[in-house]
Amino acid sequence: MPDPYFILLLIDYFIHQPVSRRQLDILEKHIQRDNVMKIDLSLDRIYFAHSRYDDEPELPMVVSAQDAPYRSSLQAAIWRREYLDDMLVPGRSPWEFEEKGAQEHMNDGKLVLGVAENPAVPYVNVYSRGVVCWPQLGQLDDESLREK
Numbered sequence: 001m002p003d004p005y006f007i008l009l010l011i012d013y014f015i016h017q018p019v020s021r022r023q024l025d026i027l028e029k030h031i032q033r034d035n036v037m038k039i040d041l042s043l044d045r046i047y048f049a050h051s052r053y054d055d056e057p058e059l060p061m062v063v064s065a066q067d068a069p070y071r072s073s074l075q076a077a078i079w080r081r082e083y084l085d086d087m088l089v090p091g092r093s094p095w096e097f098e099e100k101g102a103q104e105h106m107n108d109g110k111l112v113l114g115v116a117e118n119p120a121v122p123y124v125n126v127y128s129r130g131v132v133c134w135p136q137l138g139q140l141d142d143e144s145l146r147e148k
Helices: 021-031 081-087 094-104
Strands: 005-008 013-015 036-040 050-053 061-064 077-080 111-115 123-125
Touching: 005 081, 021 036, 021 077, 021 111, 036 081, 077 081, 081 094
Parallel strands: 036 111
Antiparallel strands: 005 077, 013 123, 036 077, 050 061, 061 111
């Protein structure tokens, strides 16, 4: 794949509200920086050790702590190809990728950013480890499924 960065979304993500193109445009500027390897598009990074990322006045952002778990999370994110390539191990399932990668990629010196509020790509995980996740589906309502 020739692109230096891309958005990775797993098939079990159900986008249920409009995606913020404005936020994606801002985040794209940051993924082009040499030291930024991944930018989470959900709110995943705020649930783990982080600090404020002050390089963006238009969008509140955080930088994941080097020892934060799940820096390799497969939640919706913009990835630098080289960073994901370094994490791929043949034969690993997505869950093994996250669990083993969580330890293997701590303290790697790379920046993993995330939005601090209002996810750029609002979604629910329809499945959890291959099983329908009814609590997540319960977050949907008729209004979120109607065309706007």
